[in-house]
Amino acid sequence: MYLDAAMIESKTLAWGGVVAVRGLSHPISVARKIMEEKPRLLASEGAERFARDHGFQMCKPTDLIDYEQRQHFEKQEAVIDRPATVGCVALDANGILVAGTSTGGVANQPPGRVGDSALVGCGLYADGQLGACSTTGDGESIIPVVLAKTAVDLLSGDRHPDEAAQMASEIFKQKVTGEAGCILLDPQGRVGWAHNSQGMAVAYITSAMDKPAVFTRKESELYSQKDLLVSRSN
Template identity: 45%
Template sequence: MPTAILVHGGAGAIFPDDRAHACARGCLEAARAGHRILAAGGSALDAAVAACVVLEDDPAFNAGTGSVLNADGEVEMDACLMDGSNLRAGAVAAIRGVRNPIEVARLVLERSPHVLLAGSGAERFARAQGVAPWPASLLVTERALTRWQKERDEGWTNKPGTVGAVAVDAQGHVAAATSTGGISSKHPGRVGDSPLPGAGTYADDETGAVSATGQGEAIIRVVLAKFACDQLAAGDHPQAAAEAAVRRLGRVQGEGGLVVVDRQGRIGLAANTARMSRGWVDAEGNEGCAFEG
């Protein structure tokens, strides 16, 4: 069966243009990392995680290193991984002190009976599984700190994004991974859509895989990722499913976007924001990246 991977680096107004281009290139590098695994016969789950790790380690994105700061000036991160072959999911919310939240989400999926662990409990689980502490100072970039200071001092606002990946492997299994630092200056403990299966992340071999980005509260209210998968179940092409999901998001005046892949390796994406950075390697092996349109 054909393999494919599609990643996003967040929807919103990404300015200036040089940063937008950097985000698009970063998405392509993440897609290539995932595709190398697929090309070698690896699983969609491994590919989605690998792509997400690349994005978490890239300070251009609001996930892992480069995550935005909450109202207390601290990093709290959310992540989710879902396996379409068995509908198992693992997620962490408001976690601190780890380099790659998506890897902890995978440990929740594979080594616990739970779906979602939050806050200090998620951190305790990570330590028990051998995840080394990661100093908070190494997660904070100058850009994130400047944003936080402007929000406090000048009432300046910005809408940072989320990263995610969807993949299908040669066995026809799909997976979705999503990771984020959330909303800048958020209330401590706030949890968005990314770690919630059905909202920001969903994967089902019978339909496809979805990762969303945008205003988390709005995405939660319309259960965006599951809605897109339901459109696939109804016979929509992934592009049509993505566009229908964005229209659904408009019902609650939400802003955002999503990436979609089905088990045939077809891909789709849509957003109602000015930009959404993304990169892909499709079922024919064609690769590309973009941030507008």
């Protein structure tokens, strides 16, 4: 199991990332620490050495294989190639935007393979004037489209994050084949997301909400909003 992770903040564009690492329990925490130092991107044994030197929790690489994957492997069955990426975007009380992305890659990936998740502009991006984005999907297709940066740039002109995310998804489909999704947050705290896959699990909460909104497909959110409008009109 090879892991990639990265984080970026909008005020100074400080960022940090690790790629092709094994034996790190929380690679995103290591990426956060690297933000404070240079170089910004550490790979493989160098990243693992950095983590050990800074007291981060280490583990056996086999500990990162979940039960279901292990069962398929032991039965010599094909490993399920399901999404293994977790991304987040956040806005704090000082107006600073942050994006973070962490992944276990794809099933049966070759040793040392690096996807989009830890690459600034591809798997994540943040701009204090526009917004922050994290992506998921087929890294080999996301990278040439520079999907996270593309989505953030589309926030210009006070465009709503939902519209920008959908536009970025359309650009992705026009230029490459594959599946991808993105989550977006702007300096006003507005949320947006889109995907061209069958589903994408998303949860978000704002200061005006008393509990998170949770969805597995964009259509579910649209139906929920429609029902809310109907109930208010009644």
